[in-house]
Amino acid sequence: MDDNQIKTLFWVRHLFSFGIPGVLILWQVQDTILHSKEKAKDYLWGRIRYIFIPYLIFGLIYSMYESQVNEESIYDSFLNIVIQGNWHGAFILVILQFTILNLLLRKRFRHYKTLVIISLVVSVGYLANQQIFQYSFFNNSTNILGWLFFYFLGTYIGYHSHTLKELIKNNKPIIVLATIFAFFLFPYFNEGYSAEVNLLEPALLPFFACCFFLIYSLATSLVGLKQDLTKRIASYGSFILLFFPIIAPYLFSFFGFLEEQTALLFIFGLLFILGMSFGVAEILNQYTLTRFLLAKAFFTDDTK
Known part of the structure; x- marks a missing residue:
């Protein structure tokens, strides 16, 4: 380097x-x-x-x-x-x-x-x-x-x-x-x-x-949907920080061809990590048994 x-x-x-x-x-x-x-x-x-x-x-x-x-x-x-x-x-x-x-x-x-x-x-x-x-x-x-x-x-x-x-x-x-x-x-x-x-x-x-x-x-x-989406992403903040290193090793499996294009790799990598983390978080949030894994306590009460 x-x-x-x-x-x-x-x-x-x-x-x-x-x-x-x-x-x-x-x-x-x-x-x-x-x-x-x-x-x-x-x-x-x-x-x-x-x-x-x-x-x-x-x-x-x-x-x-x-x-x-x-x-x-x-x-x-x-x-x-x-x-x-x-x-x-x-x-x-x-x-x-x-x-x-x-x-x-x-x-x-x-x-x-x-x-x-x-x-x-x-x-x-x-x-x-x-x-x-x-x-x-x-x-x-x-x-x-x-x-x-x-x-x-x-x-x-x-x-x-x-x-x-x-x-x-x-x-x-x-x-x-x-x-x-x-x-x-x-x-x-x-x-x-x-x-x-x-x-x-x-x-x-x-x-x-x-x-x-x-x-x-x-x-x-x-405003509207955008603000609600921002709040939902923020509510999963700690889960995303804990979860993204688990999926990060697979990043180059999908976007390795962009290795020389730093800006594009950063953009697609960010979308990949946020999309995967947010998607898994939304699924876990649907079930009481798995909801506690989200450490969700930003914009709502813990029990919701």
Whole structure:
């Protein structure tokens, strides 16, 4: 891979790297709106039923696959992937930590904007301190300190959703400009180009926040069937993130002939992954026995 390809991957991957942070913010927004007044016992059981159990099931399937590829025991693979969070589904561990914070901080100062600023300082300070990562407790991509800003941002948006909705609606050009500025601010602080994406880059946090407001403003601009479709896709967000790596290996079986056409491969690959994931999710959602696998809790109550 030459330098030009590396730079291209650098820009493209970081441009679309807001997926998981966006899902986490959206999760906390909807969790705050729908469940802030729910009893702690019912709330905790709902998280276990619709988040933790699907995480274990998908993690076990992925562990069995990885154990065959790496020729290791299922136990070692399960320990490394599911328990330690070394896989694409590790964001569920972050959501579980959000759940604990919701239980501990419920009705206690979660709606103050001061905490959003403080959490941003804490997350940036933690991520920028390379020396702290020599300790095993902190050297973990799911450590809550790195995601604390998203938690308090989502909580604040959830508590002030009606006010912020109007504010976002009336300031779309400013949001677009802020997103562009935040994105180009990241390379300024970055030391070099790399094909790999590290979501926990302190300079990316403002970009992720701006992206969320930008996508939110675009989603609320849609009407009728389009808006309903957007909500349904968003409601399956965590399922799509867990499911797409299972079907991703088959992507080149269908679109391998587009390997040299990066743009077309990206477009058709995205449609393939979203289409397959959304289709399977719609089927699973029709049956009570399989509905819990969707971890569906964004725009509707868990039990619906």
